[in-house]
Amino acid sequence: MNDADTDADATDRMLLQRMSMGDRTALAVLYRGYHGRLCRFLSRLTRRPDVIEEVINDCFWIAWQKADNFHGDSRVSTWIMGIAYRCGLKALRQHGDEPVADDTLAQDRGPAHDPGEDRELRDWLGKGLGCLSVDQRVVIELVYGVGHSLDEVAAIMQCPVGTVKARLFHARVKLRNVLPSLAGDSPVRKENAP
Amino acid sequence: MMFQTSSGRDCAHAWEAMPWVLQGSATPEQGESLMSHLVHCEACRAEFAQQSRLQLAMSLPSDIPLDANVGLKHLLGRLDAPAPLEAPFRPRTASRLTRALAAVVLIQVIGIGALGTKLWSEGSLPHYRTLSESSQPAIPGSIRVVPDATMKLADWDALLHALGLQVVGGPNDVGAYTVVPRSTTPTQQHVLQQLRATSGIRLAEPVAATP
Secondary structure, eight states: OOHHHHHHHHHHHHHHHHHHTTOHHHHHHHHHHHHHHHHHHHHTTOOOHHHHHHHHHHHHHHHHHHGGGOOSSSOHHHHHHHHHHHHHHHHHHHHOOOOOOHHHHHHHSOSSSOOHHHHHHHHHHHHHHTTSOHHHHHHHIIIIIIOOOHHHHHHHHTSOHHHHHHHHHHHHHHHHHHHHHHTTSOOOOOTTOO | OOOOSTTHHHHHHHHHHHHHHHHTOSOHHHHHHHHHHHHHOHHHHHHHHHHHHHHHHHTSOOSSOOOHHHHHHHHHHHHHSSSOOOSTTOOSHHHHHHHHHHHHHHHHHHHHHHHHHHHHHTOSOOSOOOTTSOSSOOOTTOEEEEEOTTOOHHHHHHHHHHHTEEEEEOOOTTOOEEEEESSSSSOHHHHHHHHHHSTTEEEEEEGGGOO
16 A cells, blocks of 8 residues: 555545544545546446446445444445445346446447547457456456455455455456457467466 | 466466556565566566556546436435435345245144144044054953864864853964953853863963963
């Protein structure tokens, strides 16, 4: 955890403490601060905006209720992402698993402010993530997107670190085999890839 | 993992370190080791380039348009709601399963209760007989007699007639007859003595004296 992360966590703890005393302004600050990353994180689970918003609000409803139960065993971001993950899984069970599909991606893509390079990158990523399981997508998002450590990912997903390592490994192997071909290159390594 | 180059171990270490070097959470030694390896390993260089691109793609903002202010407004409205919606995505599978199990247990209890009532109403006499019990209630004065296999039927009939006895059971598996006196005039003890004194009778004993 670098200095920026430490400062951010200290701010989050202060906001959480104020939330535990019923401060809705603190809730609003924390909500806006996490909305973007939660939105992207949950978009790896489902493509439905209504479900994503529902899960984010469920997550912060729980955070609001349980703010005084946070004892600081982990970073606030780890705690919140864990709640969001569990709420997301519940939403998946209720609404059904909707894998990332490239046609859905194309429909959801912001048309005006999405430069061509970003669009190409999203397309490349979307097709790669479409080959992964939900758990593998979540691990990839938490490691590469959010920047969590293995221990933190294990805490978020409530599973052993070894399980996280295995999911990360298999996800990387799949992406390694799929992504070069999607980028126009021929896949050089297949099953033997690390 | 299978690396077919001679520097397979270095490639494995490089593969392991890539996400954390990209994150900035790797130790300086890990970072330096990876960079020095990439200089002379084309495969890992390509892999690292792809990993960098992956991280770049993953760091793009969500492509699903959601307004944080709208969501926050909904959340605050929910907090003000009189009845808080606890566990909005509560799965119903568990409660259904619990109800189903409770129903099965209830049916079993009712069935066992009905069966017990039926058995109780049929009386307390058991529908079985222990080996020490006689098959029928013994008639007073009954005697168990085992005639010799060589005894003639006419002699057997004459003996019964002379002693005033009649056969009420048998012969059983060992050839024993149950006889009772036709009248109460001769005592059982007297009849027993007469039977035992007869040459063709192997055994005579009162039924009540069965061990």
